[in-house]
Structure formats: structure tokens, C-alpha cells
Amino acid sequence: MVDKLKVGLAGLGTVGSAVVRILQDKASQLAATVGRPVELVAFCAKDIRDGSLDLSAVRRVADPVALAADPGIDVLVELMGGEGDPAKSTVETALKSGKAVVTANKALIAAHGAALARLAEDNGVAFNFEAAVAGGIPVIKTMREGLLANRIDRVWGILNGTCNYILTRMFDEKLAFADCLKEAQRLGYAEADPTFDIDGFDTAHKLAILASLAFGTEVDKDAIYVEGIRQISLADLEMADELGYRVKLLGVAVRTEAGIEQRVHPTMVPKDAPLAQVGSVTNAVKIDGDKVSLTLIGPGAGGPATASAVVADLCDIARGNRVAPFGRPIALMAKPQRAPMQQHAGGYYIRLAAVDKPGTAATIARRMADEQISLESIVQRRRGHRAEPQEPCSVPAPVVLITYATSEDAVRRALAAIESDGVIVGAPQVIRIEQN
Template identity: 65%
Template sequence: MALPLKIGIAGLGTVGAGVVRMLARRGDVIAARIGRPVEVVAVSARDRSRNRDCDLSGMRWYDDAVELARDPDIDVFVELIGGHDGVAKAAVEAAIAAGHDIATANKALLAHHGVALARAAEEKGVGIHFEAAVAGGIPVIKTLREALLGNEITRVSGILNGTCNYILTRMQEEGLSFDTCLDQAQQLGYAEADPTFDVDGFDTAHKLSLLAALAFGVKPDPDAIHVEGIRTITLADIEAADELGYRIKLLGVAARTGHAVELRVHPTMVPKHWPIAQVSGVTNAVAIDGDAVALTLVGPGAGSDATASAVVADLCDVAAGRGGAPFGWRAETLRPAEKAAIQRHEGGYYIRLAAVDRPGTAAAIARHMAEQNISLESIMQHRRGRPHGGERAESAEDPAPVVLITYATNEDAVRRAIDAIDLDGVIASPPQVIRIEKD
């Protein structure tokens, strides 16, 4: 049997400790299947006294992750620190300079610095493996980089953030408000004390930038992505979607449009019968459309075991000699990701208006839609005072919630129509607009 692949792990949180436990538990099987043992020989963590429920005896300890990265007696540096700058970036750069392969779960680091790191790794002849950085235990990186090379990919989309999917699922199934569901997600550890990165869509954007690089050969660049979060989604929207045959999901979408790639993250209405609409809780899902194969991958998007599984899979690839360019394309061939103007997006739209109750309101709404050549598929109006299932009595002064579903149109036309309706003074509050994905 070949000599062991020696691993150094920086970061012994739930994922790092999970990797140690998994390699201890499955070590013999892994060695038998790939013909080489995989052993953790060195670690770095801030607190040596913490109980991590794994055997760390005999491993070299480093207080400085950069020093661990330079250890000449390791073959692979596993970065599980997090953050796109600071120690994580310095340690990965040091490990590459030392000639070590990299395994990381750090989507932010790769989204912001992936091209430079990939170029450095290619020059040193080492690999950067990041299956754990997107969709947890779902093998989507390997699928795009290896399994679908015979396909021309036209679209990659998915639920990439478990926190948002948990909140939207609870709102839909339990009839709870966004704030209540967010509070529960924080109590369960699904959301951080500051949930901005998750609920405002930035986490999904980082992951989408990596998927777009693999699928389309564009440079990872979160700034090239149109990003909207889920804070504005209300029970009125959840209930209207259900009545119309949809579910609301926060999707990341990378799609080829002509010679460009459209990159967007936003709440989306998807038909109930789509597999991705049926994904609930903290589960993730990624749909990949190719010219030969279309598939949807579903699984746990986070957690100790799921993410550790992805890290161990990367380590096994290194041990077996499987590698290649980090993004499946050499860094020098990656082209800039141009930010597609969301105004050019074409598709169906859900528009919820709080229409004032006075003569001419309906006519004004219809007129401005017609002026922009927007055809309406359906119009739905709820009783005043009960925009989302409440029991408050009606009042003649309450705005009347009106829901419009459009046929395919473009974003610019929708925004111009809404601006004109607003100028007419026939709506009482900012409208809600959600893009619709259809068969």
C-alpha cells in the first residue's frame, strides 16, 4: 500500500472535528478503496482545551494556521476557518506556496479570490478542492467539473441556503411571519445572530458564483450577480403563491442567454410540481440543465456530517491522484462575468398591489399595464382587511390587495408600469414583485 496522505486541518469547529471523526471511523475502508491511508497529522485551533469529541492525540498542534500551512510534513492543507480575508486567505496562500494541495469549505474566499488562488495553484502544480463550499453534502462540484463534461450546460439553478429555505418553508406550512420564523431559525442554530449574509442573499450569491465558474467558465465574482433577499416576503405572498399553484423559494440562477450569462439571486415562484418546489426545511437542491442531461440533486446543505463528508471526498480525490484545474477551466481562460442588467430579464411576474378603493383605480392599473404591452394571465383580489388570512373586520378605508400574474414580459416594462401606477396615486404602499419560473 502507498504511503499515507498526510493532512493538516486548520479549524476544529463542527466540520473540522467531523472530518477527524469520519476519517477515524472510515479510515480502513478508505485506504482499501483508494490504496492509500488518509491520516490527520497536524491541526490548528484557538482553544486546545475544548472538548471536540474526537481523538486528537499524537497530532501536532499549531496556534498559527499559517505555520501549519507551511508544515513540510503535510500533503494537504484543509482550511475550515472561514472568511474571505485575514488568516484564511494568508494560510491558503502559504500552503500553495509550500506545494500543498488545498481542501476548503470557504465559499467566500473562493468567490472573492478564487481566480488568483487558482492561478497560483496551477503554477505550483497543486489542486484546490472545494466540494464542501457549495450545497454541503451534495456532490455538485464534482458533477459539474467531471460528470457532465460531455454536456453543454445551459442553466444551473438551486436552493443554496438552508436558512432561507427553512424560513420560507415554515411560513408556508405553519402560516407564521418572516420575523417569527427567523427568530426560530436563530434559536435552532440555523441562522446567525446577524442573519444578513443569509437572508439578504449574499451567501447564495457566493455559492452561485462558484457554480457559474464551473458551468460557464466565467470568473467567480459576487459583484456581477443581481441579489435580492427574502425579507420582503409576507404571508400574503406565500398564500397567493399557494392559491396560484406555486411555492416561493430563494433561488440562485446562472443561465446562458445568447453570448452572455445571466446571474441572479432572488425570491422566485416555482410550480408546485417541480422537484425543487418540494424541497423543504434546511435541505438544498441544485438543478442542472445540459444539452444531453438534465438533473436535480437534493441533499443536506450544511451541518457537521454533510460538510465533513464533502471534505473527506476531496481528500480521497487527492489521495487517488484525481485533480485538475480548480474551476474545471485553466485560470487564464476564465473570462469576466459581466453583470447582466436585471431590466432585460424576461419571464412571468407576480405583482401584488395595495390598491386604494376609489373609482378609476382598476382602470388606471389596467391602462398602465397595457401601455407597456404587458398581458395579464390572471387577476386575483382578496377582501379588504384580510391580505393574508387575518380576521380583522373590513374597512372601506383599507386598501384592496390585488394580485396580477403576467404572461412573459421583461423587467423594464414591469418597473415602468409600476412607476406610472404609483405616480397616479392609486396604490397605498410599495408593490411586491416576484419573478416566476414556469414550465
């Protein structure tokens, strides 16, 4: 049996504690499976969240950067989080010291993925981050190993459990967004400051990593168009249902003729698409390749699930199996050509609060036609769904349009014109449609 793999762990929060438990509880099974012990020999933590952990045989190091340079470890596991220091300098130090690195830090990879991958390559060490995207779902291994015979044309998915929980619960229980968010916070599914999740930034970090893996381009987080779920109303979810769709916060990265399109926004997906059927906090990723289209569904967060991914990364290292961080040598990774969001092509759901006076519908329809936008359906309802004809009234009536494929640009121009015509009240609600 080869020497044991000596692990140094920086960060003992929920995931770090779960990693310690797996390495300790399953020590003999893991050693037998991979052919050598995988042993936690040192750690570094500001606080130890789980007081019941037995760390008596593990050396505590005060500073994570010192731990990263410690000659007593072979691999550094970074679970502190955050794109800046100490996480960044800790990972850099470990790679420069010739140590393999495993991290769950999506912010770090999204911000510095290419540079860190280069450092790993230059030093001939593994740099694994399975846990950074979709928690317990082995999507990174799947993309860089399982599907490497494919040209990937699109990768998209439900990458944030908080948002999926809120959208699922709103629809199932007919709740308003704000009430649902409070409930999610009470249950611990949303942070006290929920911005990072519900405004789409968390999804964007993960999408940037998936896009890099899919297209062989450098991580390009700043190119992502990001829109969160704050503006989604129960009325939208119910109208979507009626029209045959579900609304999900998706991260979508697509190879287009104009370049790589990366976007995060509430999205209508046909009900029978696998992603439409994924509810609650569960995550899901669909990878559309030229040979295989694959959907992976599983837990996107939580200590044990995320730790499962961290330990799998460690076991690859223990087995001596190394794959380039983004699946190919750095020299092959190009700066991505960015496809501008204005050129996004697809169908749209548009909900307008139309002024109830003669000519409104004609005006809306004409503005759409002016931009060559074809409509698949128009649903106009008087308030209260009354079937009887009525006198015009001053309360605006919701008008919902579903367009055939058109461009973001055309939709924005048409809506600006409709607003300037004075036939609608308030801002139009726009939800993009993604076909399976």
C-alpha cells in the same frame, strides 16, 4: 501501497471536528478504498469546540500560515472561513508551497476563486472545494466531471437552508416572517445576526461559484443581483399556492444572449418542479445542460454532511485524481459578459395594495399595457373575501397580477407609473417567476 497522505487541518469548528472524526473512525476503510492511508498529522485551531476529540497523536501548530508551509504535510484543509486573512494567506501559502488544498470556504472562493485557481495551476496542485457549495451535495464534482459533455445553460437552486426553513415553515404553519425567524434562531438554524443568510449573501457566494463552473467564466460575485426574504409575507405564500406556485429563495445563473445573468431573490416556481418540493433546511440544485437536466437534493449544511464532502475531496487527492479547480484550465476562463438585471426576462408576480375607488383597476391595467406587459391572471379581492358587492371603502384591497414573460425594465417602469398615479398604497411586492 503508496505512502500515506499527510493532512494538515486549519480550523476545528463543527465541520473540522466532523472531518477529524471521519478520518479517525473510518481510517482503515478509507485507506483500503483509496489505496493509501489519509492521516491527520497536524492541526491548528484557536479553540477546540469538541472536547471529546482525541488529538493526542496529532501535532498542534500555532499559526495556520506556518501549518500551510509545514514540510510535514501534503495537503492543507482550510476550515477557518472568511474571505480575508488568515484563510486567504493560509491557502495561498499552501498552494505556493506545492501542497494541495481542500476548503469549505465559500466566501474565499467567491472573492478570490480565479486567482487561487491560477496559483493552484501554476504549482501543479489540486484545489478542491466541494464543501463550499450545498454542503454534502457533490454538485461541484457533478459539474466539473459528471456533466462535462454538456453545455450548461442554467444552474439554479436552493442554496441556503435557513431561508428555505423559514419559507417552508411560514407556509406550513401560517406564521409571520419575524416569528419564523425567531424560531429558526432558537433551533440553531439561523445565526443571532441573520443578515448573511436571509438577505441572500450566502446564496450569492455559492451561486458565484456554480456560475463559474457552469459557464467557464471567472467567479464574478459583484455582478449578482441580490434580494433576500425579509419582505415576503404569508399572504404572498398563500397567494402563490393558490396560483400553483411555491416561493423559494433561489440563486439562478443563466446564459442569455446579453451575457451571464446571476441573481438571488425570492422566486415563484411551479409546484410540480422538483425545487418547489424541497422543504425545510434541505438544499437542491438543478443543472440544465444541453444533454442532461439534473436535480440534486441533499443536506446543505451540518458538520457530518459537510465533512463528507471535505473527505471526498481528500480522497480524490489521495487517489492522485486531479481536475482543474473550475473544471478547465485558467487560460480557458474568460471574464464573464454581465447581463444587466434590467434586461432580465421572465414572468412576474406583483401584489399591490390598491386604493378602493373607481378607475383603479383600469389605471393599473393601462400602465401594464403601456409597457406591453401581458397579464396571465389578475386576482382582486376585497378585504375579508366577502362575496357581496360593497360600497367603496377607504381600506386598500390587494390586487395580484401574474404577468407573461416581460422584462425587469418594463415592470419597473409600469410600477413607477402606477405609484405616481396614486392608485396604490405602499411599495409594490414583486416576486419573479422561474419556469422549470
